[in-house]
Amino acid sequence: MNNILWIKSGKVIDPINNRNDIGDVFVIDDKIVSDLTSQQKKEAKILDANGLVVSPGLVDIHVHLRDPGQTHKESIKTGTYSAAAGGFTTIVCMPNTSPPADNAGTIQLIKNSISSRAIVNVYPTGCMTIGQKGEKLAPIGSLKRAGVVAVTDDGLCVQNNELMRRVVEYANMFDLVVMDHCQDADLTDGSVMNEGHWSLRLGLKGWPNSAEDIIVSRNVILSKYSGAHIHLQHISSAHSIEIIREAKKNNIRITAEVTPHHISLTDEKTKDYNTNFKMNPPLRTEEDRKAIVNGLLEGVIDCISTDHAPHSDYEKDTVFDQAMFGITGLETALAVSLETLYHNKLASLPDVISWMTYKPSKILGLESGTLNIGSDADIVLFNPDEEWLVQADNFQSKSNNSPWIGDRLRGKVNRTIVKGKTVWDGKKIIS
């Protein structure tokens, strides 16, 4: 007996295929099919999608699953639960685990955990330098063979330009994207928030935009000379947008992402020293926020990624200086993006969905993020208008370091389907 799904009368939005109509989506077993026979329709399980958007499952190319080594914060199991609850069917996990994923053995360990515990598709990345120390090349070729989809030292940034040059040249040989966290370490030594009015006022050490702009420029230059594809992670600075715009105009192989928090929040939010607004890069000014939103609207920025960075309560519940950087994002990303872009009438629903589906996929050459006939049946059903209250106790993630706790957001995930199986039914995980 086949698993046959008939997702009926939904608002089907599949940006890559320019589909945006009220209609049906059909699934047999783990694949999307064009239609069902009348016999199959009789056997099908019908999901009434009336009033719901039916789109490709969301794709997030920037997630910290903390597994192995920091499973008090998150694990491959809970991280993928969190993804499923947020409508994500494919996520890419960062290699800053403990130990760091800088060798094929650790990648194999991660892949083993993924196959036994993940409820959504997970692709690992590997470090670009040994131990993320920015000193020696990681075995990028072996990492590729072990199955990484990109290399990155996310959380840290290679400061040595000669080494970075060799990283991108070497990775390019294997068609691996280098994802870079753009941060000059000297300019940000001891910094905990954006440098500006609020850092002066709060007496906290500021983090200048130039720290990002300088490395963004460096990466554009290294990409130009090497021809290598460099993906710029979580861009936060207005001037970086200008640099990327110029690079793209010159056909340099640069792509870039923004996070839901950088497009929606500013550094003013730190005024009560609430550490759920502490992340790296920091929240910037309203001017920066507007510039990165415009960058997204104009295509200078390619996609939205969460930088989901779970931390346990005692790592966040302390003075601002000492709290860990980072916030969770998987379960709020869709709603925050819809609020900021769609409900504010800056972008259409298909645009927002494209930034969270096939566009991030394309950066890493993944096949996810479409409703193509014959592709894996990774699908999300959501109500873009349904409001919900973000509550600390309701996260599927092991951590609840979210800046949106207490906020009401519009955009609720009704069902998440991975390879034809429902993993989130709008209320609970089904594993």
Add this chain to the structure above:
Amino acid sequence: MTDNFTWNRKDFLSIEDLSKDELETIFAYADQFKQTLDRTQKKLPTLRGKTILNLFMEPSTRTKVAFEIAAKRLSADVITITGDASSLSKGESLRDTAKNIAALNADVIITRNSHAGSAYYLSKIVDIPVINAGDGAHEHPTQALLDCFTLRDHFGDLKGLNVTILGDILFSRVARSNIWALQKLGASVTLAGPATLVPKKFEEFGVKVHHDVETALKNSDAVMLLRIQHERQSSIHFPSLGEYTKMFGLNKKRAALLKPEAIILHPGPVNRGVEIDSQLADSEKSVILKQATHGIVCRMAVLFLCATAAANNLMNKISANE
């Protein structure tokens, strides 16, 4: 007492939060306490039976001792814990330390900590009053109180005064507290020092910023010097102490640009010959030692107001339950 007597706060965390009336209330009490300084019997029974905990995680002489004296003059029992002698050095979290201090039945916590926002953080954790004795580069509110009390003592009123704050503003909690206090009390504030330590962005707080020290000092009624924290800045923010002194130090020639009746303040500790000429520090223009004395009475006022408000709130709670 002032007509606008007002104090409903549990904590004393920052000057930025306070209204002018609240500042005046504190000064009115400080005036009263000042009269006790010359008595042979200096102790008041006001806070007898209260336990005040001085939690000093950073080195301090003046502030720590002034708080201890202030507490003792009000007949409170005071215990001082310093950084390396506390459980924080064994890895206890600030939250747990604070919770335990409250559980040990202390009535007030006074906190000095190198992290901005630490006093605010503690105030959310414990039910007892928290008094900020300096939190990182954020605020040092009792310092601003004693500075303004000293200006008030000298000029009668701060309204219309031109006050220049000279030195390392960027890393200074004293500067931040004074920027708010002076302006709330009607003074105009000019910040001066090298661009690396006095960013123009400070003008967003209503003050003027000058990198030319002569311009900044001209026609000032008072200059507040800040200690150059050379242990913190290495050689990135200015090249050397020698160059700093040459370009920004207060010497006699520069002091002559001040108004004739102007005074010189310094929160201490003073680097003689660096930010201020040694003789100037001892001159009649200098009110540095008066500031130290005023530190006692201003802190007595703050301790009194917070401890009393807490006691009143407790009484109200008890009677509401009866």
